[in-house]
Amino acid sequence: MDLRALKTFEACVRLGHFQKAAEELQYAPSTVTLQIQRLEADLGVSLFVRDGKRVIVSEAGRWLHQEAAALLKSIGSIRQTVSDIAAGDDGTVRFAAIEPLASQRLAPVIAGFCKSRPKVELTMEVSGSKSILDRVRAGELDFGICSAPHASLMLEFEPLVEERLGVMLPANHPLAERDSIEASDLAGLTVLVKEPTCIYRELWETTFCPAGRSRFSSIEVGSFFVIQQMVNASAGVGIVPIYGGLELAGSTVIRPFADLNPVLGIGIVYRDKNLLGKAALLLMNAVREVCASEPSAS
Structure with a gap:
């Protein structure tokens, strides 16, 4: 079924009139009529019963309206979520860092990130460099903050401190x-x-x-x-x-x-920046900024 036709059908039932649906959707009245006819032909049922000048929703039409309204709402939610993920306001981020840098420098960064992007599902682990490097290489973590990897791991490394x-x-x-x-x-x-x-x-x-x-x-x-x-x-x-x-x-x-x-040089390690989501990239940038703004432990 054509989603545009379903959207037109839902508007017709909700507003109770083809003309009002055409005005809301900014369609010509003939376009609304054509989409409803195609939808009825596709389903093989009449969605409206014509009674003189009146158009009454059929039993099949009433059931379809309930389902279409829920489907269109779900599609709207999907569109919004995809848009939020692309902007870095939704999605998931999995990363790990070594101690004591995790608690001494990163805790405030993580708190601020979670506050500004509450819909992002963030997982932060505290582990050793070897474990972090292995898990980044395996794709289990988006990025890590640890010591430099051996060249054989073929990971990208950006020094921080x-x-x-x-x-x-x-x-x-x-x-x-x-x-x-x-x-x-x-x-x-x-x-x-x-x-x-x-x-x-x-x-x-x-x-x-x-x-x-x-x-x-x-x-x-x-x-x-x-x-x-x-x-x-x-x-x-x-x-x-x-x-x-x-x-x-x-x-x-x-x-x-x-x-x-x-x-000891500590930095951000990841496989490929093109594989990272927007939220992960934003968090990495926040980590860079806090490490650049604070003096190195020396």
Whole structure:
């Protein structure tokens, strides 16, 4: 069935007159009559009963009007949704980011995005770089925010920030009085580090233990915020990215290294920008803007 004919039929029944339907639809009266005749021929039934000058809706016409009204409303909703998706005001976005950047920089961005585009179904995950890269490559995520991918993954990468490792210390620790710390100052201390699959753990090992053998007594901890609490409890010193938000006011501080420069590049990774929806592109741009407006962790 021709949707235009259904729309014309619905208007005729709703307004109760062919002429009024023609005026609303901006058709010539003859066009309305022709569309109704074609629709009746297509269905093989009479939709209107002519009674002199009166035109009465038949039983089949009354049933069709109910169905046509619902169908046209659904089509209108479909058109609006498609338009909203094209504008970035609807649709779905799936992405993941590593910690602590996710909580320290991205949380306000995500909150603002959700507030301005409430119809977008947003899924944000917090994971490690390797998992993020694998899932972006597999198409399970629209994009990720993590360390640079290996060339073999054939992913696009846009650098955002450079993060530096520092040492988290209790505020009353003797080393906390210094502006920076040398690696040798950690001798004899218990060092709290992330798990082996963490990109920051990899940076720590390649920078401080290039021979593959750790010079420090260490404890593996799966969360930077748990490291924060353990440092606060004097269980050791933590190796963490330098973010002021990770410090506990009056309890813990983070100091940079004086003799080494452990730097990790973090950026946006995706397969093909042409495959991304408008909402995903808008969110990526918001992430770029906040990272460009804030100083790098250093």
